Amino acid sequence: MKRRKFLKKSTLATAAAFSAPFILPSGRLFAKTMNRKVNHVVFCLFAGGVRNLESVHLNEGNLMPATLAGADSTIPGLDPLPPSPHPVRLTTEGALFKEFRYREGPTGHFNGHTVALTGVYTNTGLNLAANPQYPTLFEYYLKHNSPSVTARNAWWVSNALGPYPALNYSSHPSYGPIYGANHLAPTALLGAYDVIRQPKQFQFHEEELIKKVRGFLNKNFDKESSNDGKGNFNTEADAESIRNFLQSMITLVDQGGYLNPLGMPTQTANNDVFTIFFAEEVIKAFQPELLVVNMTDVDACHSNYSQYCNNLRKADYALAHLWKTIQETPGMADDTLLVVVPEHGRNLETNTVQDVYGRFGVDHTGDPTSREIFSLILGPDSVITRDTVYGTPANPVGESIDIVPTIADALGFLPNITSNFLSGRVLNEAFR
Amino acid sequence: MRSYLFTLIAFFFLLSGCQQEQDIYLYEVNPVDVTQDGANKQNLKSDLEFLSLAFSDLFGQTVPNSVLNMMVTAYNSLGDKTLVADILIRNMLNSPQAQVPGASEMRNNPQAFITATFNKFYIRDPQEYEIWFLTDLIENDQQITPEIIWYAVLTSDEYRYF
Numbered sequence: 001m002k003r004r005k006f007l008k009k010s011t012l013a014t015a016a017a018f019s020a021p022f023i024l025p026s027g028r029l030f031a032k033t034m035n036r037k038v039n040h041v042v043f044c045l046f047a048g049g050v051r052n053l054e055s056v057h058l059n060e061g062n063l064m065p066a067t068l069a070g071a072d073s074t075i076p077g078l079d080p081l082p083p084s085p086h087p088v089r090l091t092t093e094g095a096l097f098k099e100f101r102y103r104e105g106p107t108g109h110f111n112g113h114t115v116a117l118t119g120v121y122t123n124t125g126l127n128l129a130a131n132p133q134y135p136t137l138f139e140y141y142l143k144h145n146s147p148s149v150t151a152r153n154a155w156w157v158s159n160a161l162g163p164y165p166a167l168n169y170s171s172h173p174s175y176g177p178i179y180g181a182n183h184l185a186p187t188a189l190l191g192a193y194d195v196i197r198q199p200k201q202f203q204f205h206e207e208e209l210i211k212k213v214r215g216f217l218n219k220n221f222d223k224e225s226s227n228d229g230k231g232n233f234n235t236e237a238d239a240e241s242i243r244n245f246l247q248s249m250i251t252l253v254d255q256g257g258y259l260n261p262l263g264m265p266t267q268t269a270n271n272d273v274f275t276i277f278f279a280e281e282v283i284k285a286f287q288p289e290l291l292v293v294n295m296t297d298v299d300a301c302h303s304n305y306s307q308y309c310n311n312l313r314k315a316d317y318a319l320a321h322l323w324k325t326i327q328e329t330p331g332m333a334d335d336t337l338l339v340v341v342p343e344h345g346r347n348l349e350t351n352t353v354q355d356v357y358g359r360f361g362v363d364h365t366g367d368p369t370s371r372e373i374f375s376l377i378l379g380p381d382s383v384i385t386r387d388t389v390y391g392t393p394a395n396p397v398g399e400s401i402d403i404v405p406t407i408a409d410a411l412g413f414l415p416n417i418t419s420n421f422l423s424g425r426v427l428n429e430a431f432r
Numbered sequence: 433m434r435s436y437l438f439t440l441i442a443f444f445f446l447l448s449g450c451q452q453e454q455d456i457y458l459y460e461v462n463p464v465d466v467t468q469d470g471a472n473k474q475n476l477k478s479d480l481e482f483l484s485l486a487f488s489d490l491f492g493q494t495v496p497n498s499v500l501n502m503m504v505t506a507y508n509s510l511g512d513k514t515l516v517a518d519i520l521i522r523n524m525l526n527s528p529q530a531q532v533p534g535a536s537e538m539r540n541n542p543q544a545f546i547t548a549t550f551n552k553f554y555i556r557d558p559q560e561y562e563i564w565f566l567t568d569l570i571e572n573d574q575q576i577t578p579e580i581i582w583y584a585v586l587t588s589d590e591y592r593y594f
C-alpha cells in the first residue's frame with residue numbers, strides 16, 4: 001500500500017470509527033474482543049545454533065546456570081562470570097519445553113529466524129537479500145491487534161546486520177512495511193558512531209519551517225511516493241521519540257555508560273551481551289508490547305567449540321539479566337511473557353576443526369540432532385504453569401512454528417488473523 | 433478524364449498543404465528553457481546512491497569509502513529509513529565542511545539561490561511557482577535560513593529519485 005494512501009485511509013478510518021460502526025471483511029461488526037493473557041511479550045531468539053546436548057541435557061555440566069538446575073560446568077576455557085543477575089533459576093518461573101523441534105527445512109540461521117518469526121517452515125533456501133515471503137509476527141500484531149497500535153510498540157533488535165534487518169516485515173502484498181516493526185541493530189549502529197553522533201538540531205520554529213518547505217516540495221512531486229526504500233513506518237510523534245532515544249544512546253556511549261554491560265566486565269562481554277544491554281534500553285524507554293531480540297555468538301562452534309560453551313554461558317547470563325530488567329520495568333513487571341528458543345540446533349557429529357583445547361567444532365547441516373532444540377516460556381505466576389517441564393526425547397512437545405500462534409494468542413490478536421498461513425498451535429501447556 | 437485530373441491535382445495540393453511551412457510569430461516574451469520537471473523522475477535512488485550523492489552535494493567531493501561504509505552501516509541498522517536518512521543528513525549538515533551558502537547570499541538574491549539549489553539537488557531548474565513560493569518565504573520570514581531550505585530539499589521525496 002502506498003504510504004500517503006495509507007495515511008489518508010487511516011485518517012478516514014479513524015474518523016469513520018467515531019461516526020459509524022465498522023464492518024470487518026469477515027462480516028463481524030467489530031474485531032473480536034481481545035482476550036489477552038499478558039500485555040507484553042519479549043521473544044528472545046537464543047540463536048546461533050544451540051545443541052540440546054550442551055544446553056538442557058547438561059552433557060558438559062551446566063552451561064546455563066542462571067536458567068537450569070545442575071552443577072556448574074568445569075570444562076576449560078570458560079570466562080569467570082558474576083553470579084546470576086536474577087535471584088532464582090529461570091525455569092522456576094517458566095514452563096520448559098525440553099524437547100522442542102525444528103522439524104522442517106534447512107538448518108540455516110536465517111531460515112531458522114524466518115521460521116520462528118513467520119510461523120511457517122521454509123523448505124527451500126531463502127534469498128538472503130529479500131524480506132520473508134510470509135507475514136511476520138510483527139505484521140500480524142500491527143495489523144490485527146485491536147485497538148490499533150503503532151510500530152513504537154513493536155521492536156526487532158538484532159545483534160548483527162547481514163540478512164537480519166529484513167525480518168521486520170515480509171513481502172506479502174497484504175502486509176509489508178506499513179505493518180513492519182522498528183528494527184534496530186544497536187552494536188552496528190553505534191559502530192557507525194562518527195556519522196550519527198552530532199545531528200544538526202533545529203529549533204521548534206525551524207522545524208515548522210522545514211515542514212512547510214518540504215510539504216510544498218513533496219506536494220509538487222506528488223507521484224504517490226511508494227514505500228520503496230522507506231522501511232517501516234512511524235508516526236511523526238513516534239519518530240521524534242525514537243530520534244530522542246537514539247540521541248540518548250549516543251550520549252550514553254559518550255559517557256561510557258555501555259562499559260561493564262549488564263554488570264559484566266567489558267573485556268568479557270561479547271556482542272550478544274551488548275545487544276541485550278541495548279534491548280533493555282529499548283524496554284526501559286518504550287515498554288513495547290512486542291520486542292524480539294536475538295543472540296548468535298554461540299555460532300563460534302563451527303571452529304571453536306570451547307568458545308561456543310563460553311558464549312552459551314554468557315547468553316544464559318544475559319537472558320537472566322533481560323528477565324530481571326523486565327521485572328524491574330514499571331508497566332512490564334508481572335505482565336510480560338519472555339519466550340526463549342534457539343532457531344535450530346547443531347549436528348551430532350563434529351567437524352575436523354580443533355580449538356586450542358583440542359576439541360572439535362560442530363556444524364549444523366540438517367541431521368536429526370540439529371533439529372532438537374528447547375523452548376522456555378517465562379511469565380507471571382497467574383499466567384504460566386511455572387517450574388514445569390514438557391517433552392521427552394521419545395515424545396517431543398512443541399515445534400518452531402508454534403511460537404507465532406502462541407505469542408499471538410497471549411497478546412489476544414490470534415482470532416483476528418484471517419489468513420491461513422499459520423499451521424502451528426498455541427502451546428497451551430505453558431498456560432494456566 | 434477531366435474529373436480524375438482535378439481530383440489528382442486537389443490531392444496533390446492537400447498533401448503539400450500538410451507540409452507547408454508555417455509563419456513564425458515572435459511575441460514579446462523571453463525564451464524559456466524547458467528542463468526535466470520533477471514529475472518525470474521515475475527511478476528511485478538506491479540507498480548507496482542516495483547517501484553518496486547527498487555527501488557529494490553537500491561537501492563538493494566524492495564520499496570517502498570509510499565514510500560511505502559507516503553511513504551504509506548506520507542506514508541498515510535502523511528499520512525506519514526516513515528516520516535514519518534524516519539523522520545522517522543532519523550530521524552532514526552539521527559538519528563545518530558542508531558547503532552551505534550564507535544567509536546574506538540567499539537574501540541578496542533569492543532567485544539565484546533557489547535556482548542554484550534546484551540545479552544542485554534536483555538537477556533541474558525551478559518552476560516559476562516554486563521560485564515564487566520560496567522567494568516569498570525568504571523575503572517575508574526572517575527566520576528562514578539556507579540550511580532549512582537545503583535540509584528540506586535533501587529530505588524531500590524528489591531527492592530520492594533520479
